[in-house]
Amino acid sequence: MECIWSHILYDELKVVPEExxxxxxxxxxxxxxxxxxxxxxxxxxxxxxxxYVARQPVLALYSSGRTTGVVVEVGEGNxxxxxxxxxxxxxxxxQKMDTSGTHISSYLSDLLKEKGHDLSHExxxxxxxxxxxxxxxxxxxKELCKPPETIKTVYQLPDxxxxxxxxxxxxxxxxxFCPSHVGKEGPGLxxxxxxxxxxxxxxxxxxxxxxxxxxxxxxxxxxxIERTQKELSFLxxxxxxxxxxxxxxx
Numbered sequence: 001m002e003c004i005w006s007h008i009l010y011d012e013l014k015v016v017p018e019e020x021x022x023x024x025x026x027x028x029x030x031x032x033x034x035x036x037x038x039x040x041x042x043x044x045x046x047x048x049x050x051x052y053v054a055r056q057p058v059l060a061l062y063s064s065g066r067t068t069g070v071v072v073e074v075g076e077g078n079x080x081x082x083x084x085x086x087x088x089x090x091x092x093x094x095q096k097m098d099t100s101g102t103h104i105s106s107y108l109s110d111l112l113k114e115k116g117h118d119l120s121h122e123x124x125x126x127x128x129x130x131x132x133x134x135x136x137x138x139x140x141x142k143e144l145c146k147p148p149e150t151i152k153t154v155y156q157l158p159d160x161x162x163x164x165x166x167x168x169x170x171x172x173x174x175x176x177f178c179p180s181h182v183g184k185e186g187p188g189l190x191x192x193x194x195x196x197x198x199x200x201x202x203x204x205x206x207x208x209x210x211x212x213x214x215x216x217x218x219x220x221x222x223x224x225i226e227r228t229q230k231e232l233s234f235l236x237x238x239x240x241x242x243x244x245x246x247x248x249x250x
Contacts, residue, residue: 001041002041005042018047018048020049021049021052022050022052023051023054024042024051024053024054025056026054026055027055028056028057028080028089029080029094029096039053057071057080057089058089061084062087064213064247066211068204068207068208069084069207069212069245070083070084070197070208071213072213072214072219074100074176074189074216074217074218075101075216075218076100077100079096080096080097081095081097081193081196083199083204085207090200092199093196093200094196095192095195095196098179099179099184099186100218101218103175103184104172104173104175105126105127106182107172109126111171112165125157129155129165130172135170135222135223136177136221136222136224137173137227138227143170144167148166151166151169152164152166173218173224176188176189177227190231190232190235191235193212197209211245212232212243212245213244214245225244228242229241229242229244
C-alpha cells in the first residue's frame, strides 16, 4: 500500500505531502489495526501535517446533502447497510450482505457457460458485459414470462464474436435480492435494509425510512431503485413509496 500511496501522491496528484492535510475514506468494517497502521505510515513516511479518517458511508451521506439516513453500499467486493444519525454511524446496527458485484459477475459467467460460452477466465469482459446489458427485474416472475424477443440483446466481445443474451441479463442481478441463487443463505437486499432500520431506535425509524441512500456500482442497474422500493414498501407495510436517493452522481 505504501507504494500505491506514493504513486498517488507524487505521480498522480503531484503534491507535496508535507504541506497537504489528508482526508482518508475508510471502509466501515476496516479493522482498527489497519487504520492505525495507515495513519502511522502517513505521518512517519509521508510526513503529512494532519489526517482525518472518515467512514465511507458517512461521506456518501454527506454528498447527498444529508447528515441522517441509511447508506446502502453495494460495491464490487463488499456490500453493507449502515444507519447514520447526525453524521455518526451507528456501528451496532451495521449489516453486511452476502452478495456484491463480484457474485453478480460470477453468476453471469456461470449462466453463459451453461449456454456454451466459457468466459470464466475473462473476468473483465464479463464485468463490462454485466454493466452494459444487465438490469434488475422489478417483478422477477413476470420478467421470466416475457416473450424472449423482448429481452434479448446482442453483445459483441472484444475479439469480435457476438453473444446473444436473454434472461441472463436479469437472472445475474437477482443474486442481490435472492442470495440463494448463488448458494448464499442470508437475506436479500431489501430484507437487510428492513432489518437494519428495525434495529435502530423507534423514534428514528421514520427518518431512516425516508432517507435511504444507495451507493456503489451495482445500484446503477436499471430497475434497481424500483425493485428495492417495491420490496421495502411491502416489508414496511406502507402504501407510500419508500424514498431512495436516485441522484446520478451518487
